[in-house]
Amino acid sequence: MIASIAKALPLLQELQRLGINDTQVLDVMSQIPRELFLPPTLTHKAWENNALPIGQGQTLSQPYTVARMTELLLAHLPVPASSATVLEIGTGSGYQTAVLAHLFGQICSVERINSLKFQAKRRLNHLDCHNVKLRYGDGWEGWASKGPYHAIIVTAAPTSVPQALLEQLSEGGCLLIPVGNEQQSLTLYQKHNDTIQQTVIEEANFVPLIPGELQ
Ligand code: SAH
DSSP states (O other), X not given: OOOOHHHHHHHHHHHHHTTOOOHHHHHHHHHSOGGGGSOGGGGGGXXXXXXXXXXXXXXXXXXXXXXXXXXXXXXXXXXXXXXXEEEEEOOTTXXXXXXXXXXXXXXXXXXXXXXXXXXXXXXXXXXXXXXXXXXXXXXXXXXXXXXXXXXXEEOSBOSSOOHHHHHTEEEEEEEEEEEESSSEEEEEEEEETTEEXXXXXXXXXXXXXXXXXXX
């Protein structure tokens, strides 16, 4: 399932111009047909560097954001990517999940809107991403039974870091998460000898990580 490189090229050049230089990430993003993750009325915008609505008030992240977060995870893993276990919170369309599935060993992803989870499952099966497990649940709680994880990526913003996610990191593991309300900071947490080191990466703009009640 190779997306047309000609379609992908302007976006890849734009991502490079914005500072994305991990060729593995760019390669994978050029191969995954982003249009597959969008409602039919928006597929013509699939190769633009924009976040797009996917229904239920949610958005498919901007390609820059997907590329940047993936590149950061690859750079801070305690094990080779092919043997890494990754937890994603906020499956949404499943696009970021598909990118992760092409680069990392095992992906577990949690989504609180059941209809989005089912759509994502169908798309990921269609792309033969068989190293992915999806769960309908509350991402504030992580997915403890499948952990600990070498990396955790959160694609919705909580007002404070969910403690459960820090607890589910392996030794040397990293958590990449946007934190805040209107003003969000993409923040990297790394666990070493049971202490947590925190680094602010850049400003971010995600939908909120909603607490409690599932939909
Ligand atoms: N990576 C996704 C981004 C989707 S937007 C993509 O590119 O398509 C963020 C997602 O987080 C939404 O689907 C939303 O339903 C989900 N979300 C919000 N709060 C959540 C929670 N507490 N637990 C799990 N998922 C949550």
